[in-house]
Amino acid sequence: MIPTLVFILGLIFGSFMNVLIARLPDGVSIVTPSSSCPACASKIRFYDNIPLLSFILLRGKCRNCGEKISLKYPLVEFVTAFLFLSVYIKIGFSLILIKYLVFVFLLLTAAFTDLFTAFDEKYECGIIPDEISIGGIGAGLILSFFFNPGIINSVIGAAAGFLILWVPSFVYYILTKKEGMGGGDLKLFAMIGAFLGFKPLFFILFFSSLAGVIVGLPFIVWKKSRNFPIPFGPFISLATIFYIFYGNRIIDIYLNKMYL
Ligand SMILES: [Zn+2]
Structure with missing residues (x-):
């Protein structure tokens, strides 16, 4: 039922x-x-x-x-x-189900909007609406008063999420004078930090980049152009959903291997 x-x-x-x-x-x-x-x-x-x-x-x-x-x-x-x-x-x-349903809803909305606008000629590139990302940061902070990771971890997570992408995108910009990542991706990552705290962010960054490279490389090779705008938002959302379901198990296996 x-x-x-x-x-x-x-x-x-x-x-x-x-x-x-x-x-x-x-x-x-x-x-x-x-x-x-x-x-x-x-x-x-x-x-x-x-x-x-x-x-x-x-x-x-x-x-x-x-x-x-x-x-x-x-x-x-x-x-x-x-x-x-x-x-x-x-x-x-349980009550925490509310938090995760809200979170998954925001992640999917960001991913689908980014994906559909990226392949729609009406738009120059993929869009992650601020209503979702910034609104989502607000939702993540509010929910963290009641649920894990707690409000302090949530604030740190939001800041860390923004910085963790801002640093590489700034370096990329300095080196190439091109925008590598959209501001929407940074705000989406801040939202994820607000919901989960800072600890899962490296896991999510790693798997979203990995998935992005695996899917993006053939496009880059075939199209012979690096200007093809592959939206990063869907990979971030996908990696985050992957983390929600399998993150702890994978981190456990990884740590066990390291300290055996
Ligand atoms: Zn009709």
Whole structure:
């Protein structure tokens, strides 16, 4: 019963996330107007706006004009619901579940917005909206009054998160006179520090860079251009989610190997 409810909650939040992803990069109100078809601008009725279900019932087409509905929408809804359920299975039904659901929601919103705007010609590069990153720093600090890592660790984590990326991006800029990382990445990392404290930051930086290099290298080689803007935000979010589920176990194994 509870797992089903958590999954449905994830679908609802995933649907809301689609609104944030579509509107925050343009600075448009997320409350009004209600959603409409991007092709024909007809209003989407409430019964055509049920997460996942409506997409399946409408066979992925707008009821009014028949234009294909982007697969992005059900994908975002499903991934959010799947992760909400996974976090519930990992943490169980306790108050701290609230903190981790909020955290995962912010990480996914940042990742998807960065990814979709990076591949949208409307935008010059990927965008991580301040409402998510800076708003997320605020949420992380407030939640740390009640939960781990505690408010002091949270403040230190936010500052460390910003600095840990600012230092390499500043060095990169000095050496190449090019912006290597967007300011959005720095603020996203500060948000992660606010939620988790500073200790996991090196783990997350390591695995996000590793994933970024593995995925990015073929692009760089094939395109023969380093100007291809690969967004870093999705890798940061992915590495953080990886940490939430497997971080402690991997760090344990690593430390055991070192001190055997
Ligand atoms: Zn339409």
